[in-house]
Amino acid sequence: MLKIKKYVVVGSLIIILSSTQIFAHDPIYGHGPDVLFKGGLALGLTLKSGLGFVRNEYELGYGVTPKWTIGTDIPFSNETGSYDFDGIGIKSKYRFYVDYSKGAMLEFTALGSYKYSKDNIKPDVLNIGLTSGRESVAWYWFASVLYTGKITNSLLKPGDEINYDLTFGYRLNHINYYKPDYVIFLEFIGKHQFTSKLNNSNIARSGGNSWAIAPTLMFTYRNYALRAGVKFGIGESGYINRPKTNFKVSIEMHI
Amino acid sequence: MSQILKQKIKIFSSILFAVLIVSSFSFQVQAQQKENSKKYIKLEVDGLACPFCAYGLEKNLRNNIEGLDDLYINIENGYVTFSFPKQDKLKNKKLEDIVEEAGFKARKISFSDKPFPKGEDK
Numbered sequence: 238m239l240k241i242k243k244y245v246v247v248g249s250l251i252i253i254l255s256s257t258q259i260f261a262h263d264p265i266y267g268h269g270p271d272v273l274f275k276g277g278l279a280l281g282l283t284l285k286s287g288l289g290f291v292r293n294e295y296e297l298g299y300g301v302t303p304k305w306t307i308g309t310d311i312p313f314s315n316e317t318g319s320y321d322f323d324g325i326g327i328k329s330k331y332r333f334y335v336d337y338s339k340g341a342m343l344e345f346t347a348l349g350s351y352k353y354s355k356d357n358i359k360p361d362v363l364n365i366g367l368t369s370g371r372e373s374v375a376w377y378w379f380a381s382v383l384y385t386g387k388i389t390n391s392l393l394k395p396g397d398e399i400n401y402d403l404t405f406g407y408r409l410n411h412i413n414y415y416k417p418d419y420v421i422f423l424e425f426i427g428k429h430q431f432t433s434k435l436n437n438s439n440i441a442r443s444g445g446n447s448w449a450i451a452p453t454l455m456f457t458y459r460n461y462a463l464r465a466g467v468k469f470g471i472g473e474s475g476y477i478n479r480p481k482t483n484f485k486v487s488i489e490m491h492i
Numbered sequence: 493m494s495q496i497l498k499q500k501i502k503i504f505s506s507i508l509f510a511v512l513i514v515s516s517f518s519f520q521v522q523a524q525q526k527e528n529s530k531k532y533i534k535l536e537v538d539g540l541a542c543p544f545c546a547y548g549l550e551k552n553l554r555n556n557i558e559g560l561d562d563l564y565i566n567i568e569n570g571y572v573t574f575s576f577p578k579q580d581k582l583k584n585k586k587l588e589d590i591v592e593e594a595g596f597k598a599r600k601i602s603f604s605d606k607p608f609p610k611g612e613d614k
Contacts, residue, residue: 340570457543
């Protein structure tokens, strides 16, 4: 009984602490502070593909309170060879500050996620970070920073990361609840990776920085959203490569 | 023969015209009665900046206010209007809570016995 309680407490803590990409209209590659309305359910499917790989994520989010959203995603990919189930992720967002004004909202949100890897080839991944943004009837901006920890029992431990992104958006149409809505975004995505370790010793030629940009489009109509974008690697330093060009499409429904 | 037919057509047309007038009047009275049985609310809401997010407000209003009708959301001008049965009581606190649970903030709540004018954007 005590053991079950312990699991419930640990599980709850992970959910509370635990990145979310498919909640409301956040950037598709970066992150954003939006949370779901109380009792809201978000169903999403994301397809990510590039040279030689395909990744699908089936996602589910739930608005526990107007400030707190929890969710899960189940990815399938062929990144380790054949197309297969690729672990399970749990995620959560807590919006701790909002400044409301007519036709605009400034938000600050803490977010976290934990992805269990299905095997020992990839490490488990823990993300903890802060995200903020202002959305208005015409313009958007989002800014986020996340610490990404890699958890593994393997002798080779990939370096932890600091991921950051900055996004600007512009609504192409006159806003109207009863008509389709189009917003274009330009996302800047950066990553700093610390040195990797082998048997607890730093690997000299590891770690570095990479940068990418991603023009993306969001189309929504009432409670349906379709987002798509392409990410291009634009720079690198140290011993990591810039991200390979890939595209991402996601569909989402709120009920 | 044709004289009789003309006369019949004339009588039929007159009856049809009279029926149309009476039913139109009746519809007007019914619409007036329906309008009189409703109370109208205008919620001015801060934070409304996106149609996708405003869906949560629509859902919360529909789920929490029985008999809600004539719902209209104007994001550009930041307000929502709707009607509900006149005999029901609806307090400001309940409306503020509904808006808050949808992730927004109610700035001003106005009640009226007549419909609020809608914006041009519907």
